[in-house]
Amino acid sequence: MTRAGTLRTAALAVALALPMALAAPAAAQTRGETAAGTTSAEERGALSVRHYYTTWRDARSYWSQDTRYTTGGWLWAGRHYFFCQTEGTAHSDGKGANSTWWVLTDDDTGNRDVFVSATALRVAEPWKPIEGLPRC
Known part of the structure; x- marks a missing residue:
């Protein structure tokens, strides 16, 4: 050639x-993820936006907002995304933080769409929802 x-x-x-x-x-x-850090509506349905917050401690994850249904998984302390929040069983972190609010996320041990007590979030106030995080 x-x-x-x-x-x-x-x-x-x-x-x-x-x-x-x-x-x-x-x-x-x-x-999947868009440039703005969200997950597509096709992949997540109505829970399409990821809201980022920092957890101040490691937190156990649950299949529902009820502490009877643990996943055996964990969300490690650090910055994570959350999709929404809902009220559920009262939870205490053992250090004085109490809340009935639970946040939906994917944990660090491979479980998807699991709940973590809002007491793990740095911005959490006792018994109050997380400001700026939509309801599930």
């Missing part, structure tokens, strides 16, 4: 690949 033929072949390959490369970020946004 001549040099001109090689250049034409390379230009054609770039011309075919470029639209696919430019479309990839948009396609990724419809499947």
Whole structure:
């Protein structure tokens, strides 16, 4: 193949690949996380926005907002995303923090759509919902 033929072949390959490369970020946004840090509505239903808060301690996760249904999983202390909150069983962290509010998240041990007591969040106030976090 001549040099001109090689250049034409390379230009054609770039011309075919470029639209696919430019479309990839948009396609990724419809499947999973968007640039704003949210999960697509298709993947999460109505719980599409991730709200980030810091937990001040490790917290056990539960399948519901009732402490009888533990997952055996944990959410480690640090910055995490949460989808929503709901009221449930009263919970005490053993250090004086009490609340009936539970937040929905994915824990650090692989469980999805689990609840953690709001007492683990740094912004939590006793017996009050987390400001800015929608209800489930």
